[in-house]
Amino acid sequence: MAAIETGTILVGQKPVANYVLAAVTQFTMGSKRVIFKARGRSISKAVDAAEIVRRFMEGKVDITSVKIGSEKVGEPGKERVVSTIEIVLEKKE
Amino acid sequence: MAAIETGTILVGQKPVANYVLAAVTQFTMGSKRVIFKARGRSISKAVDAAEIVRRFMEGKVDITSVKIGSEKVGEPGKERVVSTIEIVLEKKE
Numbered sequence: 001m002a003a004i005e006t007g008t009i010l011v012g013q014k015p016v017a018n019y020v021l022a023a024v025t026q027f028t029m030g031s032k033r034v035i036f037k038a039r040g041r042s043i044s045k046a047v048d049a050a051e052i053v054r055r056f057m058e059g060k061v062d063i064t065s066v067k068i069g070s071e072k073v074g075e076p077g078k079e080r081v082v083s084t085i086e087i088v089l090e091k092k093e
Numbered sequence: 094m095a096a097i098e099t100g101t102i103l104v105g106q107k108p109v110a111n112y113v114l115a116a117v118t119q120f121t122m123g124s125k126r127v128i129f130k131a132r133g134r135s136i137s138k139a140v141d142a143a144e145i146v147r148r149f150m151e152g153k154v155d156i157t158s159v160k161i162g163s164e165k166v167g168e169p170g171k172e173r174v175v176s177t178i179e180i181v182l183e184k185k186e
Contacts, residue, residue, distance in 0.1 A: 040137065044136040051161060051163045068143060087161065
């Protein structure tokens with residue numbers, strides 16, 4: 001497995017520890033940036049995961065950006081709007 | 094009721110519409126800034142509320158800042174850490 005410059009992790013139904021581990025692994029493998037993305041109910045979990053990673057790697061990783069937005073999901077005619085979040089964690093130099 | 098420069102709304106157990114209405118009311122009364130704050134599971138709801146207000150007042154209100162953090166809650170000895178979010182909405186001039 002080669003180091004990826006930026007890793008994107010989609011936060012969904014799995015336990016929060018899975019996403020934390022995925023992010024820590026990516027940083028350990030040499031990634032400079034990890035982005036957590038989530039929609040709807042999973043937003044709280046993405047914030048939890050990002051905060052746990054930040055505290056766990058205190059001094060080594062910073063949350064550099066948090067963005068929220070909306071997205072249309074579902075088939076045409078049955079579309080609904082869900083909220084989204086994108087949290088960027090970056091390794092300090 | 095006088096206009097408050099900055100209104101802070103704590104997002105908790107109530108339906109999302111209550112928080113949306115509270116924010117829209119504050120802006121309508123003349124507030125320049127409304128801050129949604131939430132902890133734990135309510136974080137998703139705060140993002141929903143902020144996005145609904147932004148879309149509802151499209152062109153008049155912007156999300157200017159989103160911050161996440163951690164807080165210790167509970168009595169001494171039984172403390173646990175919860176994630177927090179703070180979303181700032183501001184009226185455009």
